Amino acid sequence: MKIGLIVNPVSGLGGTVALKGSDGADIQARAVALGAIPRAAERMAEALGVLAPRVGPDTIWLTAGGPMGADLASGLGLPGTVEIVHEPARPSAADDTGRAAVAMAQRDVDLILFAGGDGTARDMVAAIGADAPALGVPSGVKMYSAVFAVSSRAAGALAAGFLARAGGATALREVMDLDEAAYRAGAVETSIYGYLSAPETTSGLQGGKSASGVGERTEAMVIARKLRAAMQTGVGYLVGPGSTLAELKELCGGGTLIGVDLVRDGGMTARDLDGAALLREAASGPCRIVTTLIGGQGFLFGRGNRQITPDVLRAVGVGHVDVAATRAKLIGLQGRPLLVDTGDADLDNELARPVRVTTGQGEVMVRVRSASAIEENE
Amino acid sequence: MKEIASFRRDENGKPKNRRYHQARWDEPIIFELDQPGERGICVPEASDTIREAAGDVLARLPAGMRRSAPPALPQISQNRVLRHYLRLSQENLGADFNVDIGQGTCTMKYNPKVNEHIARSHKVSELHPHQPAQTVQGMLDVVYRFEQIMKEVSGMDRFSFQPRAGSQAIYANAAVIRAYHEANGEGDQRDEVITTMFSHPSDAACAVVCGYKVITIMPDEDGYPDFEAFKAALSERTAGILFTNPEDTGVFNPRIREFTDAAHAVGAICAYDQANANGLLGITRTLEAGFDLCHFNLHKTFSTPHACGGPACGAQGATARLAPFLPRPQTVKTDNGYVIDDDMPQSVGKVSSFMGVLSMVVRAYAWVMNLGADGLREVAEIATLNNNYLMHEMLKLRGIEVPYTLESPRIEQVRYSWVKLFEETGVHSGELGVRLADFGLHYWTSHHPFVVPEPATIEPTEAYSRADLDEFVRALAQVVDEAYTDPEKVKTAPHACPIHKVDESSFEDPASWAVTWRGYQRKLSGGDQASGG
Numbered sequence: 001m002k003i004g005l006i007v008n009p010v011s012g013l014g015g016t017v018a019l020k021g022s023d024g025a026d027i028q029a030r031a032v033a034l035g036a037i038p039r040a041a042e043r044m045a046e047a048l049g050v051l052a053p054r055v056g057p058d059t060i061w062l063t064a065g066g067p068m069g070a071d072l073a074s075g076l077g078l079p080g081t082v083e084i085v086h087e088p089a090r091p092s093a094a095d096d097t098g099r100a101a102v103a104m105a106q107r108d109v110d111l112i113l114f115a116g117g118d119g120t121a122r123d124m125v126a127a128i129g130a131d132a133p134a135l136g137v138p139s140g141v142k143m144y145s146a147v148f149a150v151s152s153r154a155a156g157a158l159a160a161g162f163l164a165r166a167g168g169a170t171a172l173r174e175v176m177d178l179d180e181a182a183y184r185a186g187a188v189e190t191s192i193y194g195y196l197s198a199p200e201t202t203s204g205l206q207g208g209k210s211a212s213g214v215g216e217r218t219e220a221m222v223i224a225r226k227l228r229a230a231m232q233t234g235v236g237y238l239v240g241p242g243s244t245l246a247e248l249k250e251l252c253g254g255g256t257l258i259g260v261d262l263v264r265d266g267g268m269t270a271r272d273l274d275g276a277a278l279l280r281e282a283a284s285g286p287c288r289i290v291t292t293l294i295g296g297q298g299f300l301f302g303r304g305n306r307q308i309t310p311d312v313l314r315a316v317g318v319g320h321v322d323v324a325a326t327r328a329k330l331i332g333l334q335g336r337p338l339l340v341d342t343g344d345a346d347l348d349n350e351l352a353r354p355v356r357v358t359t360g361q362g363e364v365m366v367r368v369r370s371a372s373a374i375e376e377n378e
Numbered sequence: 379m380k381e382i383a384s385f386r387r388d389e390n391g392k393p394k395n396r397r398y399h400q401a402r403w404d405e406p407i408i409f410e411l412d413q414p415g416e417r418g419i420c421v422p423e424a425s426d427t428i429r430e431a432a433g434d435v436l437a438r439l440p441a442g443m444r445r446s447a448p449p450a451l452p453q454i455s456q457n458r459v460l461r462h463y464l465r466l467s468q469e470n471l472g473a474d475f476n477v478d479i480g481q482g483t484c485t486m487k488y489n490p491k492v493n494e495h496i497a498r499s500h501k502v503s504e505l506h507p508h509q510p511a512q513t514v515q516g517m518l519d520v521v522y523r524f525e526q527i528m529k530e531v532s533g534m535d536r537f538s539f540q541p542r543a544g545s546q547a548i549y550a551n552a553a554v555i556r557a558y559h560e561a562n563g564e565g566d567q568r569d570e571v572i573t574t575m576f577s578h579p580s581d582a583a584c585a586v587v588c589g590y591k592v593i594t595i596m597p598d599e600d601g602y603p604d605f606e607a608f609k610a611a612l613s614e615r616t617a618g619i620l621f622t623n624p625e626d627t628g629v630f631n632p633r634i635r636e637f638t639d640a641a642h643a644v645g646a647i648c649a650y651d652q653a654n655a656n657g658l659l660g661i662t663r664t665l666e667a668g669f670d671l672c673h674f675n676l677h678k679t680f681s682t683p684h685a686c687g688g689p690a691c692g693a694q695g696a697t698a699r700l701a702p703f704l705p706r707p708q709t710v711k712t713d714n715g716y717v718i719d720d721d722m723p724q725s726v727g728k729v730s731s732f733m734g735v736l737s738m739v740v741r742a743y744a745w746v747m748n749l750g751a752d753g754l755r756e757v758a759e760i761a762t763l764n765n766n767y768l769m770h771e772m773l774k775l776r777g778i779e780v781p782y783t784l785e786s787p788r789i790e791q792v793r794y795s796w797v798k799l800f801e802e803t804g805v806h807s808g809e810l811g812v813r814l815a816d817f818g819l820h821y822w823t824s825h826h827p828f829v830v831p832e833p834a835t836i837e838p839t840e841a842y843s844r845a846d847l848d849e850f851v852r853a854l855a856q857v858v859d860e861a862y863t864d865p866e867k868v869k870t871a872p873h874a875c876p877i878h879k880v881d882e883s884s885f886e887d888p889a890s891w892a893v894t895w896r897g898y899q900r901k902l903s904g905g906d907q908a909s910g911g
Binding site for chain 2: 050054154156157160161164328330331333353356359362363365367
C-alpha cells in the first residue's frame with residue numbers, strides 16, 4: 001500500500017495573525033514576522049496518529065523532502081518505509097505541492113493525504129486533477145473546498161477506512177478558493193478550480209456493500225433522471241456547477257463540471273456561460289436555474305457559481321430556482337442551513353427561505369440563510 | 379473440605395460477563411431430510427361403515443380445488459421435525475434468551491407466557507373467520523372492550539385492528555387520508571405528504587405506495603424537526619403529515635402541537651406513528667397532541683410477540699371525522715349483542731383479510747387487563763427510568779456520545795454515536811454490536827441513511843431489571859475496551875457463534891439466494907422456464 005503525504009509548511013500562516021490567507025511570499029514573510037506558527041505539520045501528525053496504527057508494516061509512505069513531509073515522517077517513526085519522491089526548493093514554493101503530487105500519482109499512490117488549505121487543494125487539483133485519490137487534512141485559514149475532512153483526526157480515520165477497503169469508493173469534490181487579494185479588500189470572490197477524487201465519507205452513509213446502500217454517484221444519477229423528466233419544453237435551464245449536477249449534464253449530452261451550462265428541450269445547447277451570456281438567455285425567454293450545494297459549507301449561490309449574478313437571478317426570478325442534492329450532502333450539513341451570498345443583501349434576504357431539495361428519494365425541505373447575516377450575528 | 383463451586387454470577391454487586399458459546403448444528407434444510415414413506419402421524423384406515431357413509435369425499439370438492447398431485451412436502455417423522463427445529467432455535471439469539479434491549483425502536487419487551495396460553499386456547503385458535511357473528515360474541519366482546527381501552531389510551535373515537543403489521547397500519551392511515559380528501563373533492567389537489575428524517579422509513583414508503591409525493595423535514599441543530607422548513611413545506615397541496623414523536627433519537631418534540639396546528643391550518647390530516655408508544659402510555663395522548671389518526675403496534679408497546687415479522691396487529695385509530703374511512707368491517711355493539719358491520723360506504727376497504735389477527739388483540743387485552751390503567755402509566759415511567767439509567771451508565775464508556783441536546787432527558791430509547799470510538803480505533807458501531815453476540819447479546823445501529831454517524835440504538839423497555847441493564851453495559855464495556863486494545867478481535871467477531879461473517883455482496887445478486895425451497899429449486903435448475911413456472 002502506498003500513501004502519499006504532503007505538508008504545506010506555510011499553510012495557515014496568515015489566519016492566526018488575521019492576514020486572511022497565506023498566498024504569496026510577502027504575506028508569508030509578514031506572517032512569520034508577526035509571530036505566526038505553521039500548523040500544517042501539527043495537523044498532519046494528528047491525522048497520522050489515527051492512521052499509522054491501522055496500516056501494515058509493508059506500507060510505503062511517499063512524501064516530499066524536509067518540512068513538506070519527510071521531517072515529520074521520520075520523526076513519527078511510521079510503520080513501513082518512507083520514500084522521498086520530490087525534493088522541494090528551500091523555502092518551498094507553491095509548485096512544490098503539485099510536483100510532489102504528480103510524482104506520487106505516477107507511483108500509483110493509493111491515497112494522498114495533504115495538509116493545507118484551499119490554496120494547497122488548488123495546487124493539488126491543478127497538478128493531478130482526479131488522477132489519484134486525495135484527502136485534505138484541514139489546516140488552512142479558509143477552507144471552502146469540499147475535499148477536507150472535518151478535523152485532522154477525522155481525516156486519519158477516513159483515510160484508514162478508505163485504505164482498508166481496497167478500491168474504496170471515491171466521489172468528485174469541489175476545490176474552491178477565495179481571491180485572497182479581493183478578500184483582504186473586503187470582497188468575497190470564490191471560484192471552483194476543479195475536482196479532486198476524494199474518499200466517500202462513511203459518517204452519512206453506510207459503509208461497504210449493503211443491499212440497500214446507494215452510493216452518491218448512483219443517487220446523483222437518479223436525481224439527474226428526475227430533473228430531466230421534469231424539464232419543460234421551451235424553457236431554458238441554466239444548470240450550475242457541482243458533481244451532483246454533472247450527471248444531469250452528462251444525461252443531456254455532456255457539459256462542464258465547473259461552469260454554468262444551458263439545457264433546452266432536453267439537450268445541451270451551450271456550455272460555460274458567463275454572467276453576460278446568462279443574462280441574455282434569461283432575457284430571451286422563460287428560464288429556470290438548477291443549482292446544488294457547493295463546497296463543504298453548503299452554499300447555493302455566491303460560492304463557485306458567481307456567473308449567476310444578482311441580475312441573472314432577478315431576470316430568471318427567485319421563484320424559478322430548482323435545488324438538487326444527495327441525501328449524504330444534506331446530512332453532512334448536520335442541521336445547519338444552506339447559505340446564499342450573492343453580494344446583493346436584498347436578494348439574499350429574498351432567497352433566504354426554505355427550499356425544496358430534490359434528492360434520490362423524494363424531496364427534503366431545508367432552511368436557507370444569508371451568509372452575511374450569519375456573519376454579522378456572530 | 380473441598381469448597382463447593384459457586385454458580386453466582388455477580389461480582390461486587392454487578393453481573394460478570396458470560397462465558398457463552400452458541401450451538402453449532404450442521405443441520406440440513408428440512409426438505410433435504412425427506413425420507414419417502416416416513417410419516418409423522420399414521421392415520422388409521424377408515425372402516426367400511428364410515429367409508430360407505432361418507433361416499434366419494436373428493437368428488438364433493440369443486441374440480442378447481444382438487445390437487446392433481448400431492449403437495450411437495452418433506453416426508454419426515456415427528457421426532458425428527460422437533461429435533462430439526464430445536465437445533466435451529468439453538469443457532470439463534472431469541473428474545474427470551476438474552477437481555478434483548480439492543481433492538482432499539484422495536485420495543486422488545488417480555489411477552490408474558492400466560493397471554494400465549496390464552497391466545498392458544500381452542501376458544502381462540504379454533505374460531506373460523508366465516509363464523510356468523512352470533513357464534514363469536516365472546517371474541518367480539520374482547521375486540522369491543524379492547525377498542526374502548528385504546529380509545530382511552532389515545533383519545534381517538536374508533537379503532538380498526540385489521541392491519542397485520544405496523545407498516546400496514548401506516549399504509550391504512552395514508553389510505554384514509556386519501557379517501558378523506560377524495561370525499562371532499564380535494565383528492566387531486568392534495569398530492570403531498572410530509573414526514574421527518576427520524577420518523578420510521580415506512581412513513582415515507584407507505585405514502586409513496588398510496589401515490590403521494592413525499593417531503594422530508596431534516597432535524598435542526600438540536601435534533602428536532604426543523605419547524606421553519608416544515609411550515610414552508612405546508613401548502614394547499616399537503617394531504618397529511620406522518621410523524622413519529624418521540625423520534626428514533628428518543629427525543630420528544632415538545633412543540634408537536636404547533637406542528638399539528640400548522641398542518642390543520644392548511645387543511646391537512648395529521649397521522650401519528652405511535653408504533654412505539656412505550657414512553658407515552660398514560661402520560662400524553664394522540665388527541666391532545668393534535669392528531670386525527672394514529673397507529674400502535676401491539677407487538678411493541680402492548681407486549682404481543684414480534685414473531686419474526688408477523689403475524690401482528692397495527693391498531694389504527696381515528697377521530698370521529700375520519701372514522702367512516704377506516705377499513706371495513708367494524709365490530710358494533712347493539713341492543714342485540716355485537717354485529718360485524720360491513721356496510722361502510724366511505725371505507726378504504728380492506729387492507730387485510732377478515733378482521734386482522736385477533737389472537738394478538740386477545741394477548742394485548744390480557745396484558746392491559748393485568749396491568750390496569752395505573753399499571754399502563756407505570757410501564758411508561760419505568761421504561762423511561764430504565765432508559766435514563768442505562769444512558770447514564772452508557773455515557774461512562776469510552777468513545778460514546780449522545781447527539782443533540784441533553785437538556786431534556788430521553789424518553790424510551792437513545793440513539794448513541796460511536797463516531798469518536800471509530801475515529802480512535804477504526805472499529806465501526808456495527809462491529810461492536812456483532813462482537814456482543816459472543817456474550818449472548820447484540821445491538822442494532824439505525825435505519826438508513828445514518829444521520830447520526832456510527833449509530834447504536836438501545837431501548838431497555840420496562841421489562842428488564844437493573845441487573846439486566848448492568849449485564850448489558852458490562853459486556854459492552856469489555857467490547858469497547860477490546861476496540862481500543864485489540865481492535866482485530868472485534869472486527870473479526872463473532873467468535874462464539876456458528877455463523878461468523880455473512881458475505882453481504884451476495885445480497886445484491888438475486889441468482890445467489892432464494893427465500894423459498896421452490897425458489898431455490900428453480901434457481902438451481904436454471905430458471906423459471908426449466909421448472910415449468
